[in-house]
Amino acid sequence: xxxxxxxxxxxxxxxxxxxxxxxxxxxxxxxxxxxxxxxxxxxxxxxxxxxxxxxxxxxxxxxxxxxxxxxxxxxxxxxxxxxxxxxxxxxxxxxxxxxxxxxxxxxxxxxxxxxxxxxxxxxxxxxxxxxxxxxxxxxxxxxxxxxxxxxxxxxxxxxxxxxxxxxxxxxxxxxxxxxxxxxxxxxxxxxxxxxxxxxxxxxxxxxxxxxxxxxxxxxxxxxxxxxxxxxxxxxxxxxxxxxxxxxxxxxxxxxxxxxxxxxxxxxxxxxxxxxxxxxxxxxxxxxxxxxxxxxxxxxxxxxxxxxxxxxxxxxxxxxxxxxxxxxxxxxxxxxxxxxxxxx
Amino acid sequence: xxxxxxxxxxxxxxxxxxxxxxxxxxxxxxxxxxxxxxxxxxxxxxxxxxxxxxxxxxxxxxxxxxxxxxxxxxxxxxxxxxxxxxxxxxxxxxxxxxxxxxxxxxxxxxxxxxxxxxxxxxxxxxxxxxxxxxxxxxxxxxxxxxxxxxxxxxxxxxxxxxxxxxxxxxxxxxxxxxxxxxxxxxxxxxxxxxxxxxxxxxxxxxxxxxxxxxxxxxxxxxxxxxxxxxxxxxxxxxxxxxxxxxxxxxxxxxxxxxxxxxxxxxxxxxxxxxxxxxxxxxxxxxxxxxxxxxxxxxxxxxxxxxxxxxxxxxxxxxxxxxxxxxxxxxxxxxxxxxxxxxx
DNA sequence: TGCACCAAAGAATACGTATTCATGTCCGTA
DNA sequence: TACGGACATGAATACGTATTCTTTGGTGCA
Numbered sequence: 001x002x003x004x005x006x007x008x009x010x011x012x013x014x015x016x017x018x019x020x021x022x023x024x025x026x027x028x029x030x031x032x033x034x035x036x037x038x039x040x041x042x043x044x045x046x047x048x049x050x051x052x053x054x055x056x057x058x059x060x061x062x063x064x065x066x067x068x069x070x071x072x073x074x075x076x077x078x079x080x081x082x083x084x085x086x087x088x089x090x091x092x093x094x095x096x097x098x099x100x101x102x103x104x105x106x107x108x109x110x111x112x113x114x115x116x117x118x119x120x121x122x123x124x125x126x127x128x129x130x131x132x133x134x135x136x137x138x139x140x141x142x143x144x145x146x147x148x149x150x151x152x153x154x155x156x157x158x159x160x161x162x163x164x165x166x167x168x169x170x171x172x173x174x175x176x177x178x179x180x181x182x183x184x185x186x187x188x189x190x191x192x193x194x195x196x197x198x199x200x201x202x203x204x205x206x207x208x209x210x211x212x213x214x215x216x217x218x219x220x221x222x223x224x225x226x227x228x229x230x231x232x233x234x235x236x237x238x239x240x241x242x243x244x245x246x247x248x249x250x251x252x253x254x255x256x257x258x259x260x261x262x263x264x265x266x267x268x269x270x271x272x273x274x275x276x277x278x279x280x281x282x283x284x285x286x287x288x289x290x291x292x293x294x295x296x297x298x299x300x301x302x303x304x305x306x307x308x309x310x311x312x313x314x315x316x317x318x319x320x321x322x323x324x325x326x327x328x329x330x331x332x333x334x335x336x337x338x339x340x341x342x343x
Numbered sequence: 344x345x346x347x348x349x350x351x352x353x354x355x356x357x358x359x360x361x362x363x364x365x366x367x368x369x370x371x372x373x374x375x376x377x378x379x380x381x382x383x384x385x386x387x388x389x390x391x392x393x394x395x396x397x398x399x400x401x402x403x404x405x406x407x408x409x410x411x412x413x414x415x416x417x418x419x420x421x422x423x424x425x426x427x428x429x430x431x432x433x434x435x436x437x438x439x440x441x442x443x444x445x446x447x448x449x450x451x452x453x454x455x456x457x458x459x460x461x462x463x464x465x466x467x468x469x470x471x472x473x474x475x476x477x478x479x480x481x482x483x484x485x486x487x488x489x490x491x492x493x494x495x496x497x498x499x500x501x502x503x504x505x506x507x508x509x510x511x512x513x514x515x516x517x518x519x520x521x522x523x524x525x526x527x528x529x530x531x532x533x534x535x536x537x538x539x540x541x542x543x544x545x546x547x548x549x550x551x552x553x554x555x556x557x558x559x560x561x562x563x564x565x566x567x568x569x570x571x572x573x574x575x576x577x578x579x580x581x582x583x584x585x586x587x588x589x590x591x592x593x594x595x596x597x598x599x600x601x602x603x604x605x606x607x608x609x610x611x612x613x614x615x616x617x618x619x620x621x622x623x624x625x626x627x628x629x630x631x632x633x634x635x636x637x638x639x640x641x642x643x644x645x646x647x648x649x650x651x652x653x654x655x656x657x658x659x660x661x662x663x664x665x666x667x668x669x670x671x672x673x674x675x676x677x678x679x680x681x682x683x684x685x686x
Numbered sequence: 687t688g689c690a691c692c693a694a695a696g697a698a699t700a701c702g703t704a705t706t707c708a709t710g711t712c713c714g715t716a
Numbered sequence: 717t718a719c720g721g722a723c724a725t726g727a728a729t730a731c732g733t734a735t736t737c738t739t740t741g742g743t744g745c746a
Contacts, residue, residue, distance in 0.1 A: 048455050049396075054393040054396075057393070082438070083439070091456070093434055093435065094435055096425050104429055111390065249619045252620070253619060271413060272615070276592045
């Protein structure tokens with residue numbers, strides 16, 4: 001592998017001139033620049049990343065801490081993040097915090113291996129990790145928020161999302177409401193739930209079942225518990241789509257028609273939600289916009305902007321499908337508005 | 344951030360001694376080592392990754408080129424790769440080759456930003472990229488193979504997997520066989536297909552429908568075409584699970600019972616295949632073992648082992664579920680054997 | 687006692703780049 | 717013609733580590 005010195009030699013100039021010429025520095029004669037570029041091309045020269053990183057103390061790497069890759073929304077986020085970062089000339093290093101390797105992110109931060117970190121699945125539980133990292137590097141949260149972490153945070157409005165579902169149920173005349181949710185650690189879940197409960201404010205309190213994982217199997221189990229209630233729900237809001245799919249299948253398996261006897265609504269609009277086998281009514285988050293904002297904020301911090309931490313909350317939108325049967329007019333109007341707002 | 348020189352100063356030794364003491368070099372007095380370690384701890388010293396990379400020309404980063412993150416098998420592979428690499432003290436940099444950024448991998452290779460590269464979704468189509476990278480770095484393929492790339496390759500035996508499905512159909516007395524497949528570029532698909540066709544050798548040639556993408560929607564479309572045939576199949580092998588799920592739903596939607604009127608078999612055993620709504624018979628690949636072998640081979644290359652390129656083919660196993668109805672005895676025995684063999 | 691040898695630690699260096707500092711040239715103006 | 721200044725380029729340096737080269741001090745043997 002050729003070095004900038006080799007290029008310099010071939011072009012008949014000094015190493016510093018090569019550096020200047022190739023980095024578009026002003027004050028380099030056009031003729032010299034051409035000669036250097038030609039020599040660089042001939043030698044297939046590419047600046048060494050490690051040397052450049054050492055000199056500039058910038059690696060061009062961004063760490064992304066993710067989790068729950070079995071929930072398709074996270075791979076989707078990862079893909080969008082990868083694209084967005086690459087367009088900004090940055091590389092993506094991925095850590096999965098399901099494994100016991102959260103420490104790997106902190107290590108990389110300490111070693112200067114990354115210039116910034118994006119969390120997609122932050123919770124209060126990893127506050128130690130956050131503090132460890134944030135004192136050295138810019139940190140941005142996307143998807144979830146955590147109180148008490150003074151960093152930029154981008155989410156969608158899960159609270160409003162929950163309220164929209166409650167309003168949809170109410171307007172459709174559903175009275176026996178169920179809530180199927182999971183652990184409350186993620187802010188997304190907490191906010192969806194409080195928004196939903198708040199939206200149900202006028203009527204009777206929803207029957208709530210809390211399962212211990214956000215999996216298909218847990219969703220099925222939870223639904224069985226709801227269906228066993230004396231006052232069986234006629235509409236169930238599930239805290240995310242994976243739960244909702246499990247819930248729907250459990251209902252069908254129990255001979256309870258969906259949407260005939262019970263409506264089911266999920267959250268996230270993962271690809272599967274639109275599959276004809278499920279055709280699940282759900283709430284869609286503007287993931288792409290969230291990711292774009294997150295990368296934008298991170299880059300601003302990396303550039304040294306020292307503003308107060310920002311918290312962005314983007315609108316979510318109800319997507320009505322067959323798991324809630326026909327669309328009552330008022331709800332239809334609502335959903336349309338929401339869909340348009342989310343564009 | 345403290346440097347090794349700071350540690351040296353605090354411990355009252357030279358910088359070189361610090362380096363030796365912390366890297367477990369022999370020939371350092373126990374007392375000195377202790378003093379250095381104490382100083383390093385006090386200063387929260389961590390070696391700078393860029394400097395170390397420059398000095399050793401080793402970055403500790405491995406690039407992973409993936410694709411089709413909408414097919415859950417790839418996130419799964421990614422997760423396993425991340426875990427395996429981390430256990431080896433390596434970081435994972437991810438590129439998604441669906442986007443137009445294959446070049447990013449080559450760039451990183453040229454810049455010395457990674458020590459090796461793993462492809463999970465290689466095809467003949469990216470031969471230029473491969474050649475670009477392979478002349479500088481060790482490359483390992485996992486999941487797919489490509490003729491003419493002289494590098495280590497780890498796959499599961501897709502050919503045998505296809506044969507197993509054909510044998511299963513034959514033993515169960517299925518005679519009107521369908522094959523629902525997609526683009527032939529990936530070796531996985533080609534091998535599954537040829538194995539399957541070979542296995543069908545005795546009987547009539549399967550009706551084949553080829554769709555243009557490995558998506559749920561394409562699977563549904565393809566199934567509609569198969570069902571419209573004069574001689575409608577009573578068993579369909581789909582080249583992967585996502586296609587199979589689409590196919591199953593299209594059949595149901597058309598009022599064709601699964602498995603009553605038509606059997607459906609997929610490939611990959613993604614998480615969804617075992618969901619009760621689908622309960623799909625499929626072929627399982629030993630992904631975890633494949634990933635472990637891939638990382639092992641890559642590390643051997645990185646250590647400078649100069650053996651001939653190795654090609655590993657691990658056994659796949661039929662997993663029988665409800666989409667093929669009751670299990671005929673002989674097939675049951677086969678499946679059991681296969682399942683045991685894959686452990 | 688003197689000398690050769692070994693172990694342990696310090697001093698010096700190289701990795702490849704970006705940047706600061708030094709040098710020389712050319713041009714315009716007094 | 718002389719001089720100051722702008723400008724283009726070369727020389728030197730720093731980044732932080734791992735490693736090679738030197739030095740020092742101690743030990744064993746003759």
